[in-house]
Amino acid sequence: MSMPHATDAAAPGPGAQAGVDWGRVRADFPLLYRSVHDHPLVYFDNANTSQKPSAVIEAMDGYYRRFNANVSRAVHQLGSEATEAYEASRKKLAGLLNVRADELVLCSGTTFAINLVAYSWALPRLKPGDVILVSRMEHHANIVPWQLVAERTGATIRVAEINDDGTLDLDALYAAMTPEVKLLAVAHVSNLLGTVNPVRAICREARKRGVVTVVDGSQAVPHRRIDLAAIGCDFYAFTGHKMCGPTGTGALWARREHLQAMPPFIGGGEMIREVSFEGTVFNDPPHKFEAGTPNIAGFVGLGAAVDYLQALGLERIEAREAELLAHLNEELARVDGLRIFGHAPDKAAVVSFLVEGAHAHDLATLLDLEGVAIRSGQHCAHPLLQFYGVAATCRASLAFYNTHEEIDAFVAALRKVRGLLG
Incomplete structure (x- = not known):
């Protein structure tokens, strides 16, 4: 892994206690530093495909x-x-x-x-x-x-x-x-x-x-x-x-x-x-x-x-993503009218959700204009959505190279977009 200087300014968690500088890890992924629609990219579509480190x-x-x-x-x-x-x-x-x-x-x-x-x-x-x-x-x-x-x-x-x-x-x-x-x-x-x-x-x-x-x-x-x-x-x-x-x-x-x-x-x-x-x-x-x-x-x-x-360690990756997921869930709980699908204990860092009054595709399209990449649609899981009685959801999925600051930016963009949709 490369060793540039960058930090994740969030409070230390299990990953930080393990001695990993996640900001330096993030710098191994060049695509994460591009802009989308004049906003810094927030890539929360990792369950769809992950980004690639320079080594790959x-x-x-x-x-x-x-x-x-x-x-x-x-x-x-x-x-x-x-x-x-x-x-x-x-x-x-x-x-x-x-x-x-x-x-x-x-x-x-x-x-x-x-x-x-x-x-x-x-x-x-x-x-x-x-x-x-x-x-x-x-x-x-x-x-x-x-x-x-x-x-x-x-x-x-x-x-x-x-x-x-x-x-x-x-x-x-x-x-x-x-x-x-x-x-x-x-x-x-x-x-x-x-x-x-x-x-x-x-x-x-x-x-x-x-x-x-x-x-x-x-x-x-x-x-x-x-x-x-x-x-x-x-x-x-x-x-x-x-x-x-x-x-x-x-x-x-x-x-x-x-x-x-x-x-x-x-x-x-x-x-x-x-x-x-x-x-x-x-x-x-x-x-x-x-x-x-x-x-x-x-x-x-x-x-x-x-x-x-x-080299990074799968145990560290799992702990880091659990830490990020806890932060994401905490912030999403403060968003009015938001429904999360799936509350299994010890779940992976995947959150499918809907916001009252907003279609999943409209929400994802407007979030993209804020630089936030999430998935919307049926996620190749039609029978599962039928169980919940919905036609589509939005999905935010995290990876170890994501940051607490990105979570805050995502939730801020979500609140902004929700206001636009009424």
């Missing part, structure tokens, strides 16, 4: 400048250096998650990863009468693939409902794990509510009943220490661009026995050992699932992002 940008630039070549194909020096850097990123991700590197399939992100499970594990196995159990709070990427597979296999979808505070109804969830349930799809952290699901306990109960578990970790991996060996799921999907890495990167972790039994999802180069017109012998996992030229520069950048997060 420089790593990608370095790949193109120094060793741009395809991976696992050439014996020349550039090809060897590219392959080494690409595979080093796989090992770094494995270390981050406490798993074996040969259990990680590198791919474009969570959406691809879940589709890989849907078409390579579920499609060949499910049959009429089987049930796929999906929680109410899932992102569309953890709903639509299962619907498509259900249509083709005759399986059905069953919904695991939530409580009014945005927590999973665990008693109902466990009761719903009847013998016909073959797969459970559940988010580690809700992208709309910030709810942190007890995935370790959920996966333990699923395992007792012979239910295979698919966990969407997109909103978890960037914000807390993840130990997949302890969680005990069967599949875990996540996205690189939400964890300070480039877009078009991510991975699927799967138990080795699943990867060995699953057929390839996409055919092409690099996923084979031998091809003839009589048949093909496929490569070993995870390469069996990595057909074609990958996003090499992106994964070089993702490796740099892992290094960055590891």
Whole structure:
């Protein structure tokens, strides 16, 4: 990390006590210092995508400048250096998650990863009468693939409902794990509510009943220490661009026995050992699932992002974001007519809200004119919004590089905009 001089002037909290100068950390992210509509940028759309530190940008630039070549194909020096850097990123991700590197399939992100499970594990196995159990709070990427597979296999979808505070109804969830349930799809952290699901306990109960578990970790991996060996799921999907890495990167972790039994999802180069017109012998996992030229520069950048997060410390990141969330909640409580969706204890730093008399899109558009970037809309979570009886919400999502001053600026802009909307 670079060491420029900057400070977060807010009162010390857990992060400060850990000896981290968060102002100096923030200076590692060049985009945060631009202006929008003649206002300093306040970027509170981190659940959508995170900003990238200079180390990630420089790593990608370095790949193109120094060793741009395809991976696992050439014996020349550039090809060897590219392959080494690409595979080093796989090992770094494995270390981050406490798993074996040969259990990680590198791919474009969570959406691809879940589709890989849907078409390579579920499609060949499910049959009429089987049930796929999906929680109410899932992102569309953890709903639509299962619907498509259900249509083709005759399986059905069953919904695991939530409580009014945005927590999973665990008693109902466990009761719903009847013998016909073959797969459970559940988010580690809700992208709309910030709810942190007890995935370790959920996966333990699923395992007792012979239910295979698919966990969407997109909103978890960037914000807390993840130990997949302890969680005990069967599949875990996540996205690189939400964890300070480039877009078009991510991975699927799967138990080795699943990867060995699953057929390839996409055919092409690099996923084979031998091809003839009589048949093909496929490569070993995870390469069996990595057909074609990958996003090499992106994964070089993702490796740099892992290094960055590891150096900073996931525990420190989690404490910092909890500190910022507490400040945000305190300030939002003073805004008249504001409704927050999701009040789970120990939630992640995601706040979805509406202001009485203001449409979510109007609110977000006017906030943008004040330099504040938040998300508005349905957040790829239509069934969850239907539960709350609303068509859209605004969402402010924080990251460790945000500041207490930005929270104050956001709330001041919110009050101003609310006045304009009457």
